[in-house]
Amino acid sequence: MAGNNDRFVNQIADINTDYTKWYTDVCLKSELCDYGPVKGTMVFRPYGYAIWENIQAEADKRFKAQGVSNAYFPMLIPQSFLMREAEHVEGFAPEVATVTHVGDVELAEKLVLRPTSETIIGNMYSKWIGSYRDLPLKLNQWANVVRWEKTTRPFLRTSEFLWQEGHTAFATAEEANADALTMLGVYREIANDVLALPVLTGQKSEKEKFAGAVATYGMEAMMKDGKSLQAGTTHYLGENFAKAFDIKFLDKDGTHKYAYQASWGISTRLIGAIIMAHGDERGLCLPPPVAPIQAVVIPIGAAKNPAVADKAKSIYEGLVKANVRAHIDERDCSPGFKFNHWELRGVPIRIELGARDLEAGVVTVCRRDNGEKFTAAIDDIASKTPDLLDTITKSMYDKADAFTKAHIVRADNLDDMQAALDGGNFVDAYWCGDRECEDKVKQLYSASTRVFNQDQSDVHKHTCVCCGKKAKKRIYFARAY
Amino acid sequence: MAGNNDRFVNQIADINTDYTKWYTDVCLKSELCDYGPVKGTMVFRPYGYAIWENIQAEADKRFKAQGVSNAYFPMLIPQSFLMREAEHVEGFAPEVATVTHVGDVELAEKLVLRPTSETIIGNMYSKWIGSYRDLPLKLNQWANVVRWEKTTRPFLRTSEFLWQEGHTAFATAEEANADALTMLGVYREIANDVLALPVLTGQKSEKEKFAGAVATYGMEAMMKDGKSLQAGTTHYLGENFAKAFDIKFLDKDGTHKYAYQASWGISTRLIGAIIMAHGDERGLCLPPPVAPIQAVVIPIGAAKNPAVADKAKSIYEGLVKANVRAHIDERDCSPGFKFNHWELRGVPIRIELGARDLEAGVVTVCRRDNGEKFTAAIDDIASKTPDLLDTITKSMYDKADAFTKAHIVRADNLDDMQAALDGGNFVDAYWCGDRECEDKVKQLYSASTRVFNQDQSDVHKHTCVCCGKKAKKRIYFARAY
Numbered sequence: 001m002a003g004n005n006d007r008f009v010n011q012i013a014d015i016n017t018d019y020t021k022w023y024t025d026v027c028l029k030s031e032l033c034d035y036g037p038v039k040g041t042m043v044f045r046p047y048g049y050a051i052w053e054n055i056q057a058e059a060d061k062r063f064k065a066q067g068v069s070n071a072y073f074p075m076l077i078p079q080s081f082l083m084r085e086a087e088h089v090e091g092f093a094p095e096v097a098t099v100t101h102v103g104d105v106e107l108a109e110k111l112v113l114r115p116t117s118e119t120i121i122g123n124m125y126s127k128w129i130g131s132y133r134d135l136p137l138k139l140n141q142w143a144n145v146v147r148w149e150k151t152t153r154p155f156l157r158t159s160e161f162l163w164q165e166g167h168t169a170f171a172t173a174e175e176a177n178a179d180a181l182t183m184l185g186v187y188r189e190i191a192n193d194v195l196a197l198p199v200l201t202g203q204k205s206e207k208e209k210f211a212g213a214v215a216t217y218g219m220e221a222m223m224k225d226g227k228s229l230q231a232g233t234t235h236y237l238g239e240n241f242a243k244a245f246d247i248k249f250l251d252k253d254g255t256h257k258y259a260y261q262a263s264w265g266i267s268t269r270l271i272g273a274i275i276m277a278h279g280d281e282r283g284l285c286l287p288p289p290v291a292p293i294q295a296v297v298i299p300i301g302a303a304k305n306p307a308v309a310d311k312a313k314s315i316y317e318g319l320v321k322a323n324v325r326a327h328i329d330e331r332d333c334s335p336g337f338k339f340n341h342w343e344l345r346g347v348p349i350r351i352e353l354g355a356r357d358l359e360a361g362v363v364t365v366c367r368r369d370n371g372e373k374f375t376a377a378i379d380d381i382a383s384k385t386p387d388l389l390d391t392i393t394k395s396m397y398d399k400a401d402a403f404t405k406a407h408i409v410r411a412d413n414l415d416d417m418q419a420a421l422d423g424g425n426f427v428d429a430y431w432c433g434d435r436e437c438e439d440k441v442k443q444l445y446s447a448s449t450r451v452f453n454q455d456q457s458d459v460h461k462h463t464c465v466c467c468g469k470k471a472k473k474r475i476y477f478a479r480a481y
Numbered sequence: 482m483a484g485n486n487d488r489f490v491n492q493i494a495d496i497n498t499d500y501t502k503w504y505t506d507v508c509l510k511s512e513l514c515d516y517g518p519v520k521g522t523m524v525f526r527p528y529g530y531a532i533w534e535n536i537q538a539e540a541d542k543r544f545k546a547q548g549v550s551n552a553y554f555p556m557l558i559p560q561s562f563l564m565r566e567a568e569h570v571e572g573f574a575p576e577v578a579t580v581t582h583v584g585d586v587e588l589a590e591k592l593v594l595r596p597t598s599e600t601i602i603g604n605m606y607s608k609w610i611g612s613y614r615d616l617p618l619k620l621n622q623w624a625n626v627v628r629w630e631k632t633t634r635p636f637l638r639t640s641e642f643l644w645q646e647g648h649t650a651f652a653t654a655e656e657a658n659a660d661a662l663t664m665l666g667v668y669r670e671i672a673n674d675v676l677a678l679p680v681l682t683g684q685k686s687e688k689e690k691f692a693g694a695v696a697t698y699g700m701e702a703m704m705k706d707g708k709s710l711q712a713g714t715t716h717y718l719g720e721n722f723a724k725a726f727d728i729k730f731l732d733k734d735g736t737h738k739y740a741y742q743a744s745w746g747i748s749t750r751l752i753g754a755i756i757m758a759h760g761d762e763r764g765l766c767l768p769p770p771v772a773p774i775q776a777v778v779i780p781i782g783a784a785k786n787p788a789v790a791d792k793a794k795s796i797y798e799g800l801v802k803a804n805v806r807a808h809i810d811e812r813d814c815s816p817g818f819k820f821n822h823w824e825l826r827g828v829p830i831r832i833e834l835g836a837r838d839l840e841a842g843v844v845t846v847c848r849r850d851n852g853e854k855f856t857a858a859i860d861d862i863a864s865k866t867p868d869l870l871d872t873i874t875k876s877m878y879d880k881a882d883a884f885t886k887a888h889i890v891r892a893d894n895l896d897d898m899q900a901a902l903d904g905g906n907f908v909d910a911y912w913c914g915d916r917e918c919e920d921k922v923k924q925l926y927s928a929s930t931r932v933f934n935q936d937q938s939d940v941h942k943h944t945c946v947c948c949g950k951k952a953k954k955r956i957y958f959a960r961a962y
Contacts, residue, residue: 046550069527103575399621
């Protein structure tokens, strides 16, 4: 498609024929990020980091509204901590980076760079929690974590990434499990309202759960190639880490009990989700709540027309005053170049002002999400832009939601499943609950179970999509990032 | 002093007789932080982390006003990068932590955990900077860094700490050096206006400069024991890192030139500075701009008097509405316990409401910084608190400034210097400029040069405080954290 448009100078691969290269092109050419010098690492450039700052601000206020406080725990964890929870070490050991030396001196105990912080936080909680009065304890940290992945892609899978990890402790199992579900709801709200991203939420299978959890809940978002991106997970940890780290409290009844815990995280992966769920043949398409620039003002022919330059400036200032993250592009280059520049970067609203517009007292407004163009009175544009941004967010959500719904296909046997997956769909299926069937589907079609369907009402009427035995769960299968 | 006050239940060491233990007690008992499981590491507990969040917000907006953008660079740096700048590797090599393995697999190249990021950012800048049009480039990152220190203390010196590091590149030496000085000014403003902290600013000696810099500028704050705390530094790097990482640009004149750079950082050390510059025998005393809780409302006898409980609640709500970070202490324990609890935690304003106050339509207001108590009309308290917070900030600054000024002593010979240092003072002295004299003073009195005096006008009239040779610089000596 790019070839159809002669002002499309920042060539990116065609989204329809090479989605993988399109993704990388968009990441690099819109200057969201760059590759770091060490294989598998990435640099968050200002435009990409600003998206993360906006996600952080939106998430942080929602966490605080849930009574969560921020804290910060050391990144370096004694290797022995990881060993204490059997499943946990099995899950993470192969990908942890280990510090063995300081200067020329070998350390007495090897330290690992946190892949996640259940262990070190468990260690501190055992110190801080003594009585039921100390519960619930709800902390979160914004941090970098290191997981050495073999195959890496910007934002989606890198050796180091940025995230938040919430760690909570309660007196009862019910409260801890409820927290995992509450936070899943908070994540869903962030996905829907902030990222304009529809998600499927639900519990994950034993195979797909977090190493060390009793239950893992996830939210899955559909990318434009029909693959799933795990966009956030919450875990009910039961007493697993409490037993490993001796987190005990004296309860009201005078007995000592282990605390029940939950943990939950979202990461810079969400930026990858935004790119792949909303992007198009012109590049990035950013949801207004996280767009570093929500509206760009482009004066046309301003060099020869100071009145245009002045009015454009005052429009820009009006937008800033209306709390719009606005930018004015006063560079000395062609309008076409600028249009392309900001389209590639996914700025939600473009506001053009030329000599004829000025005469008529109007601007030309162009929406990035659907290409809609219309004129608006210069005097109204600042006051109307915030509403327009909301409209765009909703409209982006609706579009992605319709796409997702159109690409969920029921399948009752493996042939239908394969056809659905190859056609770029999620598969809505029934499953016997056995790991063997998950493994077989993975091996045959590179697809995995994602989350249980919210509707489990008619499971008893169905058989497993893979082995034909009695079904125990209705679940989504998909290829996943 | 603590013994004089029978409601002083959270015993902390006497600030006058054991400043070191007082500091640790305040850190731990006000729940700012805790020790991590690995020696030399610390945990930022919510109350301490909230101070850092407030410092971050205040600093971040000032950086952005200077045209700086945030970005994020990988924490893991190839060991070879450190080697490229000779002074840099010499300065940092002994304290860098090195990652050698991932899981059981040895890495082909050893990676170090960033002690600072000039090298990896230099590597990226060489990729991004090609033309004079790419300059200036002004990026900052908020990050964790690792420097393995032998002697550690919470906030002041820990293996891992949190900071921001700005890295800028310019076409000319003048601009880069000017940036280092501009940012020193921004740091001074943050110290003065946000932390109520007077600072001495100026260039540092060759011995004390950053490893790899052409010139280092610092701000030094006086603690209550007369020792200095380096509270922030900015560096003019010249072409040092540009040459090491090949950061070249095509200038307007058609020739290729190395870029000139600056870097600058402040860290969680600032929390240590706040504790030690403002704290007293009752514990922490927080400057209002960074206090997580600026005003605490304490209902007295509320259990027996619902009208007091209700009014206290409405006062609290009024404060929140007036954008005061307020808290209401509705716990079922004695007023004395609560007073002590919040004094230890340094909350700037305490607002008490008892039955008699309620009848009279007043509250009792108590300032943490100077103990001043007065009554105020209930109806006015919300609207007057923001001004009172400003007054407290100014008053805390003035008090610390007077203390600092009273503890700077001129010395013209080593005996006078020793007496001044032993008396808990900074020494204002003249110096020949030779490293030998710095080393001698260090060895004799454990004091070092801090920054050049802003006034160098009469240096030619003086001789070196140490060797008696002709003076080249007027400089401050002090014992330092």
